Amino acid sequence: MNRSTLGKEIKRDIASLRENYTKGGIRDEDLPSQPVPMFARWLDEAIESEVNEPNAMSLATVTPNGAPNVRIVLLKGIEGETLQFFTNYTSRKGDELKITPSAAVSFWWPELERQVRIRGRVEKLSRKENDSYFQSRPRESQIGAWVSRQSSPVENRDALKERADKISQKFGDDEVPTPDFWGGYSIEIEEIEFWQGRPGRLHDRILYQKTDGKWSRKRLQP
Template sequence: MSIDIAGLRENYTQGGLREDDIPRDPIILFRRWVEEAVKSEIAEPNAMSLATVSEDGLPNSRIVLLKGIENRSIRFFTNYKSSKGRDLEKNPVAAVCFWWPELERQVRIRGSVNKLSREESDAYFQSRPRESKLGAWASEQSSAVENREKLRKTYESISKRFKNTTIPTPEFWGGYEVTISEIEFWQGRPSRLHDRILFIFEQNKWNHKRLQP
């Protein structure tokens, strides 16, 4: 049976963004929306699409997990040798998008990117489950592998190597901080007249404006 992709649509009715509800600091609203996404029991409410730009100017996007909100920045962790890590080494800027369909909300972020300190990366790595730590060591993320069996054997070898001992943070693994320069809040509304509020950080303060849908 053929699916009419062009005919798929939703009518958004859950809420709106009134000027009276918009704080001067958008991070306050962002935290509130993240908390509401968590409380609504959405699957992986901290999942975000991270877009980077390669050395030759081609965009890449993938889903990663938000792991912290600090003042005017958000944080995530990954393998520094992955495709995203290589992109950020050459072009330390990124765009991020959160989509919470159950709440009919989207948040878009743009900003510059820097590595977190080794101490901060170590602290988060040590909080991870043991299996995740082993996986970080076993995977040369984004590199080709002969087959899944090869990956499994590498994991088993790493597991034996660190048996009954603390698993250290790999030097090739750690965190990034996206310092937010722009953040846009999107709330679905009926008749496709959606609410869009864009905040821009300029001259050491936040300014915002309403955008047409």
């Protein structure tokens, strides 16, 4: 599709789409010395505000040739200064994290006019942690983890349905075990930026960075 054709497909003038943010601000005197309590408070407020999928985060990894790759995953835990999510270890993101165990994530809560960006090192969770979370999932989701060879081509939806039926029959009424190829990752927070929309595009941006185990904080220009 060339540029002129693309322009005809879009019904609205994208350049004219904009919002004037007015719902809040970040005062320096309200900032904690460490960022995780503030992140937890913002996440709680997103949940209380009934933001759709408040724990959804864009996860960026790096391909073997150094290109960025991003997708949405769900935050499933906060432990200390780490974030936890779960996936198929043989997926594209799993392959990429195996080679480059670092990632960036971002949260966007439009109802609150807030964004959070985080970067850090990534490690696999323990088998015990994987089992604990896997057994808390609905049985349908457990079966789905066994069925999906995530990121691999599939002939059609019927093929997935047939595989799901076979897996369901295999386990019957027994407990569904955690697949060896499925589990969690933790992202150790090394850098986190809080963004609050402000009028006139004079947004608040607060950046925390951890060096040698100690946190520093600075305000960034919008």
